[in-house]
Amino acid sequence: MANSSPNSGTAMAVKKWKKKRGSLIMALHEIQDIKGYVPWEDAQEVAVGMGVPLARIYEVLTFYNYFKLEAPGKAVISVCLGTACHLKGNDEVLKEFEKELGVKEGTSTEDKLFHLQSVRCVGCCGLAPVVVINGKTYGKVTPSNVRSMIEEWQNNFANETDVA
Amino acid sequence: MANEKLIQKGLEAKARLxxxxxSGFGDTSGARAKVYGCNSTSCRSAGGESVIDSFNQAVDANELSDQVRIVPTGCMGLCAKGPLVKVVIDGMEDQMFKxxxxxxxxxxxxxxITPVLEGKISELPEFLKQYTLDLNSPFFASQQKIVLQNLGHINPESIDDYVDFGGYQALKKCLFEMSPQDVVNEIKESGLRGRGGGGFPTGLKWQFSHDAEGDEKFVxxxxxxxxxxxxxxxxxxxxxxxxxxxxxLIAGYAQRATSGWLYIRAEYPLAIKRIENAIRQARKNRLLGDNILGSDFSFDLEVRLGAGAFVCGEETALxxxxxxxxxxxxPRPPYPTESGLWKQPSSINNVETFANIAKIINMGAKEYSKIGTDKxxxxxxxxxxxRVRNGGLVEVPMGMTLDEIVNQVGGGVDGDAELKAVQTGGPSGGVIPKHLLDLPVCYDELKAVxxxxxxxxxxxxxxxxxLVDIAKFYLGFTVEESCGKCAPCRIGGQQMLDKLTKIAAGDGKKQDVTDxxxxxHAMQKASLCGLGQTAPNPVLSxxxxxxxEYTDKIKECCGGCACSCNKNEAAK
Incomplete structure (x- = not known):
């Protein structure tokens, strides 16, 4: 645990943004950046700290695709479904991920290692079809690459555990 | 007086400009060789960052740091062939490596680089030629770069580079030589139209906002x-x-605005990082804040992030x-220029529109308006x-034909199949078939088809x-992104998608096409905003x-009706 108080990142986000205008979404972004999603307790903290009704916070959280209400897996697999990637067959890559991981798009594996999601354009259409896993971009992907990509991250996590 | 100190600092910054x-604008490093390595999202994804690191290490190892400058740059265009690196050595032909x-x-x-600098060779070694791209090929030669002028030449994380290439001179000119109305007139005269897609005359929008009164005013x-x-x-x-x-900044001055707001997609972390860095640098150099460059114009910028909602491209949703x-x-009116952000007059322009402004001021509206077509x-x-060979980011003069863009700049179709159509405008646009490729790229011509x-x-x-699949793809996107506020878009889009899905699966009926x-038609006429009004475009076009392609998928076609399916043709 980096912080002794579980909500300290949130407390800082609230402090930073509460006096600024048009800042609710920014504060929520900051929380999600730290925690990977916006937990219920943190939404409550924002409500109290920034003086915004909780209902309005959830109105925002559920309207925008970017915000997550549940903890994603350790590795977030984003399969780009922008036009160029669609045209070059990324739907098949997504299906392959669903098959290999045994989950549906938008959900996480039971061991919470992987979260599979589709996104709309990550801005490197020249490399289509594109998959991004925790910030690392894979270009010109085919369904046959899927297994090795998953294994790469499984190994990453296995090594982490070894070190720990 | 705190302000006097600020003004003094501002004036010093002005004097530096x-x-x-x-002296002439351009690189001032004095390096005999320059290496421009693309450091944009696309090339970084292809490994561009480690390529730039390798150049740095190799230059250090060869003790050439004082003779070679390595510049991490913005996008150089040919993203499909990245990471791209351009090497410019005094007295040698420029080389672009893919x-x-x-x-x-x-x-x-x-x-x-090393043997050339040591005078040992005077041309590119044969084995490196397999990595080069022809800079005289139409991809590079047929483009005209105004907005993307600096990309590939400057380090986007350095304000000094931007200033070296003529940056902030236009702002200085506006602040000290032109009135706000002069600036508005200049933009009007340039004929610049909104680059977000709508094509509304930018100068006119600025005039509305210039004339509006409010406690605050936003750009x-x-x-x-x-x-x-x-x-x-x-x-x-x-x-x-x-x-x-x-x-x-120029827009803020011209419209007498009090602050500016940048609304950026959260999915673009690198763009956010670089713009935030640039804002910090501009503040330090007295280009943002109170009494900019010592003038009485005060203005600052705030960044706000989107969160994955396509509808937020619509100005009132944004x-x-x-x-x-x-x-x-x-619903509009009132338009944002009367009552926008926090009910204050606000004018909204797209990134590319803003990127044109300083260039227009620098080259003059008359000169700028010579580029492009009449309207x-x-x-x-x-x-x-x-399906294009040279995929990437290109900039061409308005009025260039689609054929030239796709077949010359783009190098034609990638693969053996024939070109079928070109889609412009994304989920709000339509397809243009092969036989119309002579069409010049202009707002009105594209709309007409x-x-x-x-x-x-x-x-x-x-x-x-x-194309049925493409239409379904786009409609699926807009249905997912519909905010649900108005019925024509919320219900119409879904109904249309259901019928389209049926047709694509081979279960459609002729009546579905009519429906x-x-x-x-109803969505176009009755939707509240541009998203719903234009959502049917991919399907209609x-x-x-x-x-x-639609009727071929409809089983019940009789082969004797007025439609143009294959059965019908065969029956004839």
């Missing part, structure tokens, strides 16, 4: 590039963030989102993707692509030019 203008790997980077330094930059499959704005924000800031609400549009002035940046200019997505499709057209 004046001093810089006395698909560079760290090993190749070390070889370029050891076998090309807003729309960087919520929502078209899935387009990345012009991210290219500009990543590659030349100061150009956007300078454009916003305003709601900055205010921290759901991004739902509201569409200047250039347009396109993200050329899909059922598409739109849009923000700059251009997708090339070949004979193997199904789709009726629903489309594919129906207009490729109706047989």
């Amino acid at each position: 004046e001093e810089r203008a006395k 698909e560079v790997e760290p090993m190749v980077a070390r070889l370029i330094v050891a076998e090309y 807003i930059c729309n960087g919520d590039e929502g078209d899935p499959g387009a990345y012009m704005d991210s290219g500009v924000l990543e590659g030349d963030p100061h150009a956007v800031i300078e454009g916003m 305003i709601a989102s900055i205010e921290g609400k759901r991004g739902t549009p509201r 569409s002035k200047g250039t347009k940046v396109f993200a050329l993707t899909g 059922g598409s739109i200019m849009g923000s700059g997505g251009m997708i090339v499709m070949d004979e193997d692509d199904s 789709i057209k009726r629903i489309a 594919t129906l207009k030019f490729f109706e047989s």
Whole structure:
């Protein structure tokens, strides 16, 4: 645990943004950046700290695709479904991920290692079809690459555990 | 007086700009060789960052640091062949390298740059030629770069580089030589139209905002590039963030605005990082804040992030989102220029529009308006993707034909299949079939054939692509992104998608096509905002030019009716 108080990142986000205008979404972004999603307790903290009704916070959280209400897996697999990637067959890559991981798009594996999601354009259409896993971009992907990509991250996590 | 100190500092910054203008703009490093390595999202994804690192290490290892300058730059355009690296050595022909790997980077330094600088060779070694791209090929030679001028030449993280290439001179000119109305007039005269897609005359929008009264007044930059499959704005924000800031500053001065707001897609972390860095640098250099450059103009910028909602590209929805609400549009009027952000006059322009502003001031409206066509002035940046050989970010003068863009700049279809159609305008646009490729790219011409200019997505499709599938893809996107506020868009879109899905699966009936057209018409007429009004475009334009692709999938066709399906043709 980096912080002794579980909500300290949130407390800082609230402090930073509460006096600024048009800042609710920014504060929520900051929380999600730290925690990977916006937990219920943190939404409550924002409500109290920034003086915004909780209902309005959830109105925002559920309207925008970017915000997550549940903890994603350790590795977030984003399969780009922008036009160029669609045209070059990324739907098949997504299906392959669903098959290999045994989950549906938008959900996480039971061991919470992987979260599979589709996104709309990550801005490197020249490399289509594109998959991004925790910030690392894979270009010109085919369904046959899927297994090795998953294994790469499984190994990453296995090594982490070894070190720990 | 605190302000006097600020004014003093501002005037010093102004003097520095004046001093810089006395000698020619450009690189001042004095290095005999320069290595420009693309450091944009696309090339970084292909390994560009480690390539730049390798160049740095190799140059250090060869003790050439004082003779070679390595510049991490914005997008150089040919994204499909990245990572791209351009090497410029005094007295040598410029070389553009493609698909560079760290090993190749070390070889370029050891076998090309070093021996050339030592006078041992005077041309590129044969084995490196396999990595080069022809800079005289139409991809590079037929483009005209105004917005993307600095990309590939400057380090977007350095304000000094931007200033060295003429940056902030236009702002200085506006603040000290022109009145706000003069600036508005100049933009009007340039003929610049909104690059977000709508094509509204920018000068006119600025005039409305200039004339409006409010306690505060806002200039807003729309960087919520929502078209899935387009990345012009991210290219500009990543590659030349100061150009956007300078454009916003000039807009703020011209409209007598009190602050500026940049609304950027959260999915563009690199663009956000670079713009935030540029804002900090501009503040330090007295280009943002109180008494800018010692003048009485005060203005600052704030960044707000989108959160994955296509509808937020619509200006009233964008305003709601900055205010921290759901991004739902509201009826206009009142237009944002009267009552926008926090009910104050606000004018919204797209990233690319702002990136044009300083250039217009520098070259003059008259000169700028010579580029392009009668009603569409200047250039347009396109993200050329899909089944095209030279996929990437291109900038061409308005009025260039689609054929030239796709077949010359783009190098034609990638693969053996024939070109079938080109899609512009993303989910709000339409397809343009092969036989209309002579069409010049202008706002009005594209509209006349059922598409739109849009923000700059251009997708090339070949004979193997199904246009029913493309129409379904786009409609599926807009249905998912519909905010749900108005019924024509919320219900109409879903109904249309259901029928389209049925047809695509081979279960459609002739009546479905008729229904789709009726629903489309209702959505166009009755939707609250642009998202719903234009959502039927991909379906309607594919129906207009490729109706047989739909009717071929309809089993019940009798082969004797008025439709143009294959059964019908066979029956004849």
